[in-house]
Amino acid sequence: MEDIIKQLKKLQHIEPDRLFTERSRAALFGVQKSRGTWGLILRNVELGASFALAGILIITIFGGFSTWRFLSPFKLSNLDTTGLKAEAQAVDVQIELTNLNYDEIINTVNLESTESVSALVKNKGKSAPLPLFEQEEGNVTEGSVTEAEEISDTISIEEALEMLAK
């Protein structure tokens, strides 16, 4: 019995590895420390930074451009509203004028083409209808449509184009 107990007491000499003890201690108390003061400081910094970023984002979204107008050292001429208005009005007028010109050109072209086509028809077929110019001016387009329909019955588009070219 005594011998066994003596033998068991020798187990008291077993010691953990010094390196393991140091690592384990550092791991345990390192975690604890960072949770303490440093953890608190870090958390506050993070919170402050997130609030600041959120503020900047909101300002940029809602009032970014107008603020930039006042704060920016460079004047942006494109952001001058009166200038923009005047420019927009000028553009509208130009468009109207161009439209007018375009309509006029279209009408002249229509008239010329109907004249030449009807003349051709007269020459080619005796059964062709009366020329369009005998009708009233207001019915010019209507007449030209019926005329064109009839022409398309007798002459093909290729032939008409060929004739026009001649």
Add this chain to the structure above:
Amino acid sequence: MLDGELHIIKRAVEGDSSAFGQLYDHYQPKIYRFTLVKVSHREEAEDLTHQVFLKALQSIGSYKDLGFPFSSWLYRIARNQVVDYYRTRKETVRIEDTDPDEMPEKHPAHDKLADKIEIERTQKALRKLKPEYQDVIMMRFVEDLPIRETAIALGKTEGAVKLIQHRAIKELKKTLTENH
């Protein structure tokens, strides 16, 4: 028991890490020895010891002094850790079935070859005992814990501890004689 242990424990409960450090320095070798006898490898014993103190650190805030020694609380955590270790281990090998000859242990603190051989022989014999017997022998004869503390740590009555102790010594003597 550590000098002024009650005061140190109180400080540790209040969150003083240096107080817990003192407890760690005092009890870590004991817990390491306890786990080393229970598991087969030094590395595993180190892992378990670290886990025991990590758990202790996490739950020290809820520690209440109910008149039980602090060591019994730590041993209880250590025993649970060892139980978990065997439960979660993939290849379930009973500690009694393992061959101690295949588990060479390094003890850098021991330079004397004779002592080293003697220690290894005792360890091998201990590993062949029931876990319950190992617990009682380690607590009573290696760590010199009183019967009361051992009984609290193991959740048994003092009478039961005395009985286990008697049987454990008898069994260990038999094992040591067989191996000699």
